[in-house]
Amino acid sequence: MTFDYDLFVIGGGSGGARASRISAGEYGARVAVAEESRMGGTCVIRGCVPKKLMIYGSQMPKEIEEARGYGWVDASVGPFDWPMFRDKLNRELNRLEAAYTNGMVNAGVDTYKSRARIVDPHTVELSDGTRYTTKHILIAVGGRPALPGIEGEEHGLISDDLFQLERLPGKVLLVGGGYIACEFATILNGFGCKTILAYRGDALLRGFDEEMRDHVSSQVVNSGIELRVQVTPKRLEKVGERVLVTFDDDQQEEFDDVIFATGRKPYTWDLGLENVGVKLGPNGQILVDEWSQTSVPSIYAVGDVTDLVNLTPVAIRAGHNFADTVFGGKPKPCDFSQVPSAVYTRPHELATIGLTEEQAAARGQVDIYSGGFRPMRSLFAGSEARSVMKLIVDVETDLVLGCHIFGPDAGEMLQMVAVAMGMGATKADFDRAVAIHPTVAEELVTMRKPVRRVGEAKPATLRHSAVS
Numbered sequence: 001m002t003f004d005y006d007l008f009v010i011g012g013g014s015g016g017a018r019a020s021r022i023s024a025g026e027y028g029a030r031v032a033v034a035e036e037s038r039m040g041g042t043c044v045i046r047g048c049v050p051k052k053l054m055i056y057g058s059q060m061p062k063e064i065e066e067a068r069g070y071g072w073v074d075a076s077v078g079p080f081d082w083p084m085f086r087d088k089l090n091r092e093l094n095r096l097e098a099a100y101t102n103g104m105v106n107a108g109v110d111t112y113k114s115r116a117r118i119v120d121p122h123t124v125e126l127s128d129g130t131r132y133t134t135k136h137i138l139i140a141v142g143g144r145p146a147l148p149g150i151e152g153e154e155h156g157l158i159s160d161d162l163f164q165l166e167r168l169p170g171k172v173l174l175v176g177g178g179y180i181a182c183e184f185a186t187i188l189n190g191f192g193c194k195t196i197l198a199y200r201g202d203a204l205l206r207g208f209d210e211e212m213r214d215h216v217s218s219q220v221v222n223s224g225i226e227l228r229v230q231v232t233p234k235r236l237e238k239v240g241e242r243v244l245v246t247f248d249d250d251q252q253e254e255f256d257d258v259i260f261a262t263g264r265k266p267y268t269w270d271l272g273l274e275n276v277g278v279k280l281g282p283n284g285q286i287l288v289d290e291w292s293q294t295s296v297p298s299i300y301a302v303g304d305v306t307d308l309v310n311l312t313p314v315a316i317r318a319g320h321n322f323a324d325t326v327f328g329g330k331p332k333p334c335d336f337s338q339v340p341s342a343v344y345t346r347p348h349e350l351a352t353i354g355l356t357e358e359q360a361a362a363r364g365q366v367d368i369y370s371g372g373f374r375p376m377r378s379l380f381a382g383s384e385a386r387s388v389m390k391l392i393v394d395v396e397t398d399l400v401l402g403c404h405i406f407g408p409d410a411g412e413m414l415q416m417v418a419v420a421m422g423m424g425a426t427k428a429d430f431d432r433a434v435a436i437h438p439t440v441a442e443e444l445v446t447m448r449k450p451v452r453r454v455g456e457a458k459p460a461t462l463r464h465s466a467v468s
């Protein structure tokens, strides 16, 4: 049977763009991509990129404060021009969107600015009714913000809205305690908004190492964010320009804006999956094997829609491996058991890879190396900001099972730790590295004595050989 295309990709975000560019450009496949919104997807248009630029922008007053601590006594912040920054940000996103589109077009990919849905295992339909036959379909439609389902939630904003605000809120409530809540609270606090973070649990960033969670929670409070734990809003009402929030203890308070950062869900709505019987998991995620193949052999899925690890490099890796496997004759299964990530909070960011202390202790006996200190640069300027570095080491094998860093440019440091851990680095390997002095990172190779030993020694047969 002949098809219009070898591959039809639905979604031009991180995963879809990479898969289509490699399949067409490197392996000569006939490829089309349908994108209903803007090429580049969440990461480029309303995620990682604008978020990180806003983190940088919002921290300028701190840098100037630091300059004063170094003797630049007249350094002052002056007014912040939000519309100027927002419009410049949007111009940068336009540039990136064009670069993404050009990358695909130059690789020979046909791009359709349209929503697409699946008609049968080898047919895709665009919103104008045009149909294309294809040997393979790749679903790379990402996720969407999930709202908590409370009365009046339509008066709240979601992360997409932050990048387009007409004006910055004087007083803002962020709901949630994950990546987005922490980062957006950091941004808004840095821009001078009175920022309240309402989290239903006890400490931010559930799922991260407990010691690091406690540390981040106290440090973001020191940076000026008001953290309210064990708090959930139950109703929102519009009062003039403001939003009146009723919390679960019936306390009421007005805010200029309320932003929900209460998680994201795979965006499988109206994709036609029921037409073909692609199997979904309990969170609506598309179930895939290590080759990104769904329950229907001609249909694959990568990225947030699979809800494996919802990060851009993971979507990109899955998209690239898909292209190598299906069109490149180089089968590459996906293994996302050890993915590093960073949360861009301030005064420092948190970066992490591997097991938490709690996970490691549940598996066997581990030594914990952990040290806290005030980094030289901010200490000299008069800041109380504290770094923490932590290594989790298997007592029996000496393998480093986890590394957690709260410190300046922690994400930059952790990227190299990820290389070492991927090679199976032991604590002895870390110790053998000569420190670079004076740096913050040198702490990672100079932690001589464990602060505690946790977990129980397991019989050798039950032990794992590495992080899994």
Ligand SMILES: Cc1cc2nc3c(=O)[nH]c(=O)nc-3n(C[C@H](O)[C@H](O)[C@H](O)COP(=O)(O)OP(=O)(O)OC[C@H]3O[C@@H](n4cnc5c(N)ncnc54)[C@H](O)[C@@H]3O)c2cc1C
Binding pocket: 010, 011, 012, 013, 014, 015, 016, 034, 035, 036, 037, 038, 039, 040, 041, 042, 043, 044, 046, 047, 048, 049, 051, 114, 115, 116, 117, 140, 141, 142, 143, 159, 180, 267, 271, 302, 303, 304, 305, 309, 310, 311, 312, 313, 315
């Ligand atoms: C605020 C925020 C900050 C983030 N920060 C980071 C970060 O710092 N680091 C990091 O690694 N990750 C970050 N992420 C996560 C990251 O953005 C995602 O993991 C990544 O974009 C997922 O890529 P994807 O290809 O699966 O989907 P997406 O990038 O979401 O792309 C999916 C595309 O499909 C399109 N689409 C959907 N349905 C259809 C359809 N039926 N027809 C046609 N097109 C369709 C959408 O319009 C979208 O463009 C962040 C996310 C958010 C929301």
Ligand SMILES: NC(=O)c1ccc[n+]([C@@H]2O[C@H](COP(=O)([O-])OP(=O)(O)OC[C@H]3O[C@@H](n4cnc5c(N)ncnc54)[C@H](O)[C@@H]3O)[C@@H](O)[C@H]2O)c1
Binding pocket: 147, 148, 149, 175, 176, 177, 178, 179, 180, 181, 183, 200, 201, 205, 206, 232, 261, 262, 263, 264, 309, 310, 311, 341, 342, 343, 344
């Ligand atoms: N720096 C990064 O790499 C980065 C940044 C942003 C987002 N992301 C990715 O995007 C994903 C989504 O981010 P997120 O912060 O929205 O999700 P998340 O899963 O990290 O956090 C969701 C938070 O919302 C809370 N919550 C959920 N339902 C709630 C409810 N009904 N009421 C009150 N609170 C509720 C949860 O307790 C949790 O704290 C992340 O998991 C991550 O994979 C990554």
